[in-house]
Amino acid sequence: MKIKSGFVTIIGKPNVGKSTLMNVLLKENLSIITNKPQTTRKRILGILDEENFQIIFLDTPGILKPEYLLQEKLLHFISTSINDADILIIMINLNEFESQKKIFEEEIFTKIFSDKKKTKLLVINKIDLGNEAKLKNAIKYLEDLKYFHSIIPISATENYNIDSLLDFIFEFLPEHPKYYPEDQLTDEPEKFFVAEKIREKVFELYKDEIPYSVEIEIDQFLERENRKDFISASIIVERDSQKPIILGKKGSAIKKLGELSRKSIEEFLMREVFLELFVKVKPNWRKDENMLKNFGYTN
Ligand code: GDP
Ligand code: MG
Numbered sequence: 001m002k003i004k005s006g007f008v009t010i011i012g013k014p015n016v017g018k019s020t021l022m023n024v025l026l027k028e029n030l031s032i033i034t035n036k037p038q039t040t041r042k043r044i045l046g047i048l049d050e051e052n053f054q055i056i057f058l059d060t061p062g063i064l065k066p067e068y069l070l071q072e073k074l075l076h077f078i079s080t081s082i083n084d085a086d087i088l089i090i091m092i093n094l095n096e097f098e099s100q101k102k103i104f105e106e107e108i109f110t111k112i113f114s115d116k117k118k119t120k121l122l123v124i125n126k127i128d129l130g131n132e133a134k135l136k137n138a139i140k141y142l143e144d145l146k147y148f149h150s151i152i153p154i155s156a157t158e159n160y161n162i163d164s165l166l167d168f169i170f171e172f173l174p175e176h177p178k179y180y181p182e183d184q185l186t187d188e189p190e191k192f193f194v195a196e197k198i199r200e201k202v203f204e205l206y207k208d209e210i211p212y213s214v215e216i217e218i219d220q221f222l223e224r225e226n227r228k229d230f231i232s233a234s235i236i237v238e239r240d241s242q243k244p245i246i247l248g249k250k251g252s253a254i255k256k257l258g259e260l261s262r263k264s265i266e267e268f269l270m271r272e273v274f275l276e277l278f279v280k281v282k283p284n285w286r287k288d289e290n291m292l293k294n295f296g297y298t299n
Contacts, residue, residue, distance in 0.1 A: 003053065003177055004170065005174070010059050011082065015062065016062070016093040025048060025166070026057065031046070039203055087118070095126055123153075124139070194221065197264040237281055
């Protein structure tokens, strides 16, 4: 039997639905999804394994012009993920097409398009929010660019046309032995996803700049015999003034955060855990080279 196997990187502006698509393709909630932009911070790798093929998806942070050091690091994750790809999925969002088509003039994209070797699939997401005329216009415009091997309209949340996207990926996938063992879903340890689940709940519960200022550190993750796993995590904020916001009145906000995070972690790990949360201030961590390194944003 011929085996096909390869890396598929999903790129696009913040909030177009990259993480949603990856989760739908994998049928797992691996990558965090929120209605706010810039929630995916590192590249998330997810493996779809079938008998005769293996697709390794790389979900990336949204492409933005870097304004602070953290965002520069994010761009680095994006460009290495692009280099690793056999197939690139460039995702845009139908209901913001007019503003999003400008990405095809940006430097990062013109670089990608000059690389003739890579297969480029253009995915138009959120077609459930648009109409037929809008979609036809968008497709016409994109076809005229002549950059893409195929243009595929989908709705990630409605699971519309996902199978045909998979067919296209399969068609362009190189013949290659499987890269990962068949039962492996991702390359990060459980600890990483536990931190991501907490970060996702921070995005749900707190407003404005708070979620963007937060990083999660897992201080302890102990598996215990005949007892629930013990997890202790720190919510790192940038300023003293953010600490009482995280805590809330009489600790009510952090209590809620703990409950929601624990449930989401248990769902992901498929076992019960005991979760303890603390708040710590690390001034300006988003701009500090050493601290970013400690949090795993390496260059
Ligand atoms: P990312 O920043 O590109 O990773 O985007 P996310 O996957 O986090 O999704 C951003 C928001 O768009 C979330 O609120 C999703 O539920 C929503 N979304 C994603 N795909 C669709 C879709 O096909 N239709 C609609 N209506 N919303 C979607
Ligand atoms: Mg994302």
